[in-house]
Amino acid sequence: MRSEDETKSGRDLRAELVAAAVDMLARPQPIAVPSLRSIARACGVAPSAVYWHFPSEADLRSAVLDAEYASLIEAVEAALDAASDGTDRLAVAGDAYIAWALDHPGAYQLLFESADELPATRAEHGPRLQRRIVELARRVDPDAPFAAALLLWSAWHGVVSLRLHKTEWDWGMTAQEANRRLVTVLSVHRGGPAPAPDNGT
Template sequence: MFNSSVPKEDSRDLRATLLATAIDMLAEPQAVAVPSLRSIARACGVAPSAVYWHFPSEAELRSAVLDAEYTDMVDSIEHALEIGGPDTDPLEIAGDAYVSWGLAHPGAYQLLFESNDPIPETRADNGPRLQRRIVDLAAAVDPDDPFSAALLLWTVWHGLVSLRLHKTDWPWGLTPTQANTRLITALKHPAVD
């Protein structure tokens, strides 16, 4: 049992120690978890053993979830690019599709991009496919270094999704689409000093 009677002169030191420990603990990335096998079984109305028949471990289920969600995201971006009109900038289409998917799938987005989990093999296949596509599109902005342009785009797109998911009360002023349009315009027409 814990002793709750801390002498008054020690309470400030304990407060400082508690605060410092909490800050130290926040320095480590926090886990974003797939629901447990038992909770999934309960939601499906089946016995836990039925889940284990298909997914022998939570790691295998997690990997399958990551694979499915990442594939869905990549496919939705590709689909948006395929149906985009000839007068629409492909970078704007890709960015809008990326941001829209992330905002529509907040838990999956966090699991994919806000955790430090290893990349499953099938997601590793889709990762380069998406990366190559965005690098190819970014070549229109920076033909000399399209990878850096693509990385900048992804960083901002990720920020648009992550901040809007976590800071819902902020007065954003711009819709995600407006923000993406301004980003692409700024990249294509940088201010000259």
């Protein structure tokens, strides 16, 4: 229903409000870390105590990103290190990535569904994990393993993101089953037969 002022001016404020919101959504939106005050309450301390360690919410955000990114990397590396001979290690990496993400939904959104850059932890551990995934991705595309690794990451991210946001959907399979189907399909290189599972040798 339009207000009297809108009727007199011929202005369609509802349409303008929708258009403004659409314009704002054209830009990536930040995902907020819990406020310093709410974290202080959770720890049973005064907000001033938090500021001794984190002068701003940006500092806290950076620390949270570092901790959660390190946790994700450790989970994937631990799964790969524990994989037995003959195991499809590419599927193992995807399973670990997806499992961590679904167990840490807020952290995952902060890491990979926000416009912020990934944290400094990436410089310490990220390249090591990246090299392992790229090497495994050679079975997807021996000529362009880095591009293949990004394609796999995109697929894993899709599995995670949709399951986080569309909880009412009936997927018909577990996230791990979806991952293994994706790995199998993507591993059929240039129309040839799917290669044997990577045994880590």
